[in-house]
Amino acid sequence: xxxxxxCLSPDLMHLYKTDDRTVVVVxxxxxxxxxxxxxxxGIQSITPFASLEDCRAMKSKGYFTSGERxxxxxxxxxxxxxxxxxxxxxxxxxKIAFTTTxxxxxxxxxxxxxxxxxxSFLNLSAVAKHIRQCQNDVxxxxxxxxxxxxxxxxxxxGALIESLRNEIELECDAPxxxxxxxxxxxxxxxxxxxxxxxxxxxxxxxxxxxxxxxLTIDKYDVLPVLKGSKFEV
Ligand code: MLT
Numbered sequence: 001x002x003x004x005x006x007c008l009s010p011d012l013m014h015l016y017k018t019d020d021r022t023v024v025v026v027x028x029x030x031x032x033x034x035x036x037x038x039x040x041x042g043i044q045s046i047t048p049f050a051s052l053e054d055c056r057a058m059k060s061k062g063y064f065t066s067g068e069r070x071x072x073x074x075x076x077x078x079x080x081x082x083x084x085x086x087x088x089x090x091x092x093x094x095k096i097a098f099t100t101t102x103x104x105x106x107x108x109x110x111x112x113x114x115x116x117x118x119x120s121f122l123n124l125s126a127v128a129k130h131i132r133q134c135q136n137d138v139x140x141x142x143x144x145x146x147x148x149x150x151x152x153x154x155x156x157x158g159a160l161i162e163s164l165r166n167e168i169e170l171e172c173d174a175p176x177x178x179x180x181x182x183x184x185x186x187x188x189x190x191x192x193x194x195x196x197x198x199x200x201x202x203x204x205x206x207x208x209x210x211x212x213x214x215l216t217i218d219k220y221d222v223l224p225v226l227k228g229s230k231f232e233v
Contacts (some may be wrong), residue, residue, distance in 0.1 A: 023113035027143035031103020040084035040220035058097035118224035158182025
């Protein structure tokens with residue numbers, strides 16, 4: 001049976017061997033939710049960068065530059081990190097260079113994986129379907145916040161595992177903890193997350209609609225997969 005584990009912070013990646021695994025990178029608020037939305041609206045590719053300056057340099061190569069630091073749009077970038085920004089018609093068929101505080105750092109730390117896919121509540125069933133069909137064991141990598149645990153990525157891991165129950169074997173206690181938390185939260189995730197650190201951080205920036213949107217399950221049937229250095233669907 002396929003094994004599934006959860007890395008609760010990118011700073012714990014040294015504990016996991018991923019060269020034979022599919023890694024699902026998750027940053028619910030908001031990097032992987034933005035990526036999912038962008039592909040649902042017809043973006044051609046998203047190239048992730050850990051470094052702001054490497055990302056910025058892609059502007060001269062015809063890319064839209066996008067992302068954030070500490071939740072705020074980067075000065076001089078074309079787009080920030082709200083999923084609603086990625087619904088624009090002008091982005092259809094375009095290439096995006098993307099960097100975020102945690103999401104693209106988690107991707108950078110997952111680069112040894114056999115395969116990297118992007119997970120969010122918005123494409124939960126598309127991720128589950130892919131896991132069912134692929135042969136690899138799986139590691140869900142929660143982006144967290146600057147190396148720390150966060151609740152929303154953990155809830156996604158729990159939701160994904162829950163949707164695959166009876167079809168997978170759980171390794172270690174982290175996946176079990178994710179499922180327990182998800183069961184506590186699933187009837188009202190917005191209420192469950194109201195004291196979560198990044199929800200409060202975004203609220204301080206007057207960002208409210210993004211949270212509700214990023215917690216919507218199965219809005220899109222897209223699965224961004226890393227091909228070379230860029231994500232495509
Ligand atoms: C991140 O990558 O840290 C997040 O997506 C931050 C944010 O909400 O903009």
